[in-house]
Amino acid sequence: MGGGAGHRRSGATRHHGRQLRRLCRAARAHARARSIQGRRLDVRPSDLPRQLEHYRADPEHAAAYAYWSQRVGDAEKDRAWLEAASPVHAVAKIRAPLFIVYGDNDPRIPYAQSADFVRALRAAKKDFVRYAPEGEGHGIADEQARIKIYQALDAFLAARFPAN
Numbered sequence: 001m002g003g004g005a006g007h008r009r010s011g012a013t014r015h016h017g018r019q020l021r022r023l024c025r026a027a028r029a030h031a032r033a034r035s036i037q038g039r040r041l042d043v044r045p046s047d048l049p050r051q052l053e054h055y056r057a058d059p060e061h062a063a064a065y066a067y068w069s070q071r072v073g074d075a076e077k078d079r080a081w082l083e084a085a086s087p088v089h090a091v092a093k094i095r096a097p098l099f100i101v102y103g104d105n106d107p108r109i110p111y112a113q114s115a116d117f118v119r120a121l122r123a124a125k126k127d128f129v130r131y132a133p134e135g136e137g138h139g140i141a142d143e144q145a146r147i148k149i150y151q152a153l154d155a156f157l158a159a160r161f162p163a164n
Helices: 011-032 048-057 059-071 079-085 111-123 143-160
Strands: 098-101 128-131
Touching: 048 059, 048 079, 098 111, 098 143, 111 128, 128 143
Parallel strands: 098 128
Antiparallel strands: none
16 A cells, blocks of 8 residues: 555656656756846736736725835836836846746736736747636646646746756
8 A cells, every 4th residue: 555665656656756856957957047137936916007007997906005115116106217117117127038927807907917927928039838728717726727837837948948
C-alpha cells in the first residue's frame, strides 16, 4: 500500500512527475529571465488610474478603493505617476515574454484592461500569450481551468525557455 521499496508508480504518475519537474525547471529559468527594467514583475491591473476609477465607481469596491487610494495613490492627484507606473503605458520597456491569465468574468479588474493591454502589446510587437479561461473571475476557481492554464504555461515556458 505505502511507498515502500517494492512500490512501483504507475506510468501516469511517472509522466506527471516528469511534467512537474520540467515545469519547475522552466519556471526557474523564467524567473531568471529579464522583465521590465530588469526586474520580475507580477502585473495585476494594467491601467492603475482606470482601476482606481473602477473601484471608486462601484460601492461594492469601497474598501478596495480606500485601500488602493491610501497605498497606491489618488486617481486624480497622482494620475501622472499612476499612468507612468501602469504596464499598459510602459509596453515599450517590456523585454521578456509575458504569459497573461485573465478571467473574462473578473469583477475586480475589468476585462477591458486586459484587452487594452493586449492591443498595446500587439502594436509594440511584444512576445506574449494571453490565456482567458471562459467564465472565470479574479481567481481561477475551476480545477480543470487551472490544469489547462498550467498546461498552457508549460508550453509557453518550454517554447521560450527550454529546459535542457
